[in-house]
Amino acid sequence: MDEATVKFRQEFKQKLISWLQLEDKQPEDIKDDEALFGTGLGLDSLDAVEIVIALKREYGIPQNAVDQKREIFTTFATLSDFVQNYPKNHGAN
Amino acid sequence: MPAERKNLSDNRGNTLGIFFFQVMLKILGRTCTCSFVWVIAFFYAVFDRTARRAARPYLESRFPNSSRMQAWWHFYRLIVCQGQVMILAHWLRTGHQVPIREEHPERLRELLLAKDHGLILLISHVGCWQAALTYLEIYQRPVNLLIQVNTNASVARMFSGKHFKIVDNSSPFGGLLECIAAIERGEIVCIMGDRQAGETESAVEMQLLERSIMIPLSPWLLAARCQCAIIPIFTLMRGLARSIDFYFAEPINIDYDLPVKPTASDFEPFVKQYALELEKIAVSFPYQIFHYDTSSTSHPIQEIDNG
Numbered sequence: 001m002d003e004a005t006v007k008f009r010q011e012f013k014q015k016l017i018s019w020l021q022l023e024d025k026q027p028e029d030i031k032d033d034e035a036l037f038g039t040g041l042g043l044d045s046l047d048a049v050e051i052v053i054a055l056k057r058e059y060g061i062p063q064n065a066v067d068q069k070r071e072i073f074t075t076f077a078t079l080s081d082f083v084q085n086y087p088k089n090h091g092a093n
Numbered sequence: 094m095p096a097e098r099k100n101l102s103d104n105r106g107n108t109l110g111i112f113f114f115q116v117m118l119k120i121l122g123r124t125c126t127c128s129f130v131w132v133i134a135f136f137y138a139v140f141d142r143t144a145r146r147a148a149r150p151y152l153e154s155r156f157p158n159s160s161r162m163q164a165w166w167h168f169y170r171l172i173v174c175q176g177q178v179m180i181l182a183h184w185l186r187t188g189h190q191v192p193i194r195e196e197h198p199e200r201l202r203e204l205l206l207a208k209d210h211g212l213i214l215l216i217s218h219v220g221c222w223q224a225a226l227t228y229l230e231i232y233q234r235p236v237n238l239l240i241q242v243n244t245n246a247s248v249a250r251m252f253s254g255k256h257f258k259i260v261d262n263s264s265p266f267g268g269l270l271e272c273i274a275a276i277e278r279g280e281i282v283c284i285m286g287d288r289q290a291g292e293t294e295s296a297v298e299m300q301l302l303e304r305s306i307m308i309p310l311s312p313w314l315l316a317a318r319c320q321c322a323i324i325p326i327f328t329l330m331r332g333l334a335r336s337i338d339f340y341f342a343e344p345i346n347i348d349y350d351l352p353v354k355p356t357a358s359d360f361e362p363f364v365k366q367y368a369l370e371l372e373k374i375a376v377s378f379p380y381q382i383f384h385y386d387t388s389s390t391s392h393p394i395q396e397i398d399n400g
Contacts, residue, residue, distance in 0.1 A: 021354045037266075045267030046295050046314050050354045052270060053318045057352065063273050070265060 005084065012080045019054045020047050032077040041076070048073065061086050114180065123184050123191075127333035130176035138169035147385035154304035155379050167379070174330070174380040178221045181334035185227060192336040193228055200341045204322055205234060211276035212344075213312050213323045215286035215367060218383040219374055220329040221337065226283060228339060230256045237275040238283045239268050239311075241290050262290055269311055276319040284312040286325065286367060287384070297357040299368045302375055306384070308368070313360040317347040323363075325370050329378050342370045 013027035020043065034040040037048070051073075055061040061083065066072065072082040110133075118126045137144065145168055152167050153159075159167060185191070204212050214229075214236075216222050229236050235256060242261040258275075260268040260282075267290075272282045289296045289307045296307035316323045325342040345363050349355050375382050 019353060021356075044293075044295065045269045046310060047354070048266040049269050049273065049311075049314055049318055052273060054352065063270070063277060067270055067274055070270075073266075 005081075008084045009077070009080045012083060013076070015054070015058070016051075016076075019050055030076050032080075033075050035075055036073055036079065051079070055083060059083055059086060115183065118180060118184060123180060123189075123334045126180050127177045130180065131173055134169060134172040134176050137172050138165065141172075144168075144172065144385070150304060150386040151302075151382060151384040154302040155375055155382075170380045171383075175383060177334050178330055178381070181221050181330055181337075182223060184334065185221075191334065194331075194336060194338050196338060196340040197343075198339070198341055200344055201232065201324055201326075204324070204344060205232060209279045210321055211278065211280045211282060211319070212321045213276070213316050214281055214283045215312055215323050215325040216283050217285070217287040217325070217327060217371060217374075219287075219327045219371075220378070220381045222328050226257075226328070228337075229281065229283075232281070235275070235278075235280040236283060237272060237280055239272055240285065267294075267311065269315060272315055273319055276315065276321050282315070284315075285309075286312055287371060295357070297360055297364055299361075299364055301368055301372055301384075306368075308364050310357060310360060313347060313363060314355065316345075317349040317355060317360075320350075322346050323367075325367050327370070327374050329374070329381055340374075342367075 009032065010027055013030045016022070016030070017025050017027065022041075030041060037043045043051075052063055052066050055066060056063060065086070069082060072078050114126060117129065148168055148171055149164075152164060152171065156163065156167050181191070201212075201214075211234075216226070226236070226238070235258060237258045237260050239260045239262050241263060242259060243263065260271045260275075262268045264271070272284070275282050286308065287306065289309050295310040297310055297313075298305050299308045300306075312323060315321075322344040323346075324344045327338075327340045327342070329338040329340065330336075331338055343366070345366050347360070347363050349359055371382075
């Protein structure tokens with residue numbers, strides 16, 4: 001894993017904790033390959049809504065782009081990689 | 094994911110009984126058939142202890158201080174009304190129509206005209222909610238109905254292939270991402286607002302007739318995050334399935350734009366507005382509220398599907 005990815009994931013974990021108000025979690029508590037929903041981090045459908053809205057607000061990723069790639073919600077790594085690699089010309093801010 | 098629950102309507106009659114009512118409806122029409130429901134419902138009122146236990150919390154809060162005989166009478170009326178609603182639903186499902194009177198339809202029309210943005214219609218277990226929803230076709234907007242398909246088979250059948258799209262809340266993420274997409278397309282999303290689909294669904298506790306009920310959070314979060322209005326709607330049967338009143342409550346706009354997930358308490362003032370509307374209906378139409386408490390019965394049941 002390159003340095004940029006490590007840095008991005010660390011920052012993204014912090015953002016996830018902030019968006020979802022996971023007050024009892026620290027970035028190091030979120031394992032890269034841990035499932036986000038159900039078992040693992042234990043997020044629910046309301047958290048999915050928050051993530052989708054936050055991705056649009058913070059990274060300019062439209063909801064339909066997420067909708068077409070539901071597999072990105074599998075683990076933290078899949079979600080983070082999707083966001084990191086989302087084409088910049090789609091209006092990231 | 095919402096837990097799978099048994100539907101109380103599964104206990105209502107058998108295939109032969111339903112066939113009997115269908116034939117009766119065809120020959121004698123809905124008024125006579127609805128009158129006959131009083132006879133059949135009497136046996137349910139006497140022998141269906143499971144339903145009586147399930148209905149008790151609502152009826153006790155609606156009719157406090159009732160004597161034993163009065164409590165039985167209220168339950169009987171409730172069962173009769175539910176049967177008549179089922180007759181009406183079948184009547185509409187088979188292509189018939191009844192007069193529909195709209196109360197405050199401008200509340201919906203203005204929102205649909207004002208901007209090219211969707212909205213949420215909050216439905217409740219009141220009157221003939223499923224059947225009457227077919228009426229929403231007149232608004233010329235696609236309607237997405239978020240329901241538990243496995244327990245609402247007849248509802249799913251009723252709406253399939255029409256102006257409606259069924260969104261299954263047992264699908265990944267509870268169907269909520271589909272709802273966001275629909276709202277962004279400017280469509281109507283209908284969500285059941287007065288009962289949790291399962292114990293794991295996030296909900297906020299609210300008082301209804303001084304009794305605690307759990308109101309699901311998903312419509313409120315969707316409305317806040319999609320910045321769209323919520324309009325509670327109630328569909329009430331009049332007379333012996335003679336007509337339907339379609340009541341649109343005041344739109345509820347949720348003011349929340351913080352970049353962190355809202356808590357249940359953030360929604361309480363808005364949910365309370367809805368609970369007050371529901372309470373008004375309970376006062377005016379006490380036998381058209383189908384709130385069955387699953388926790389008070391030995392077998393978990395849930396009334397969703399009276400269509």
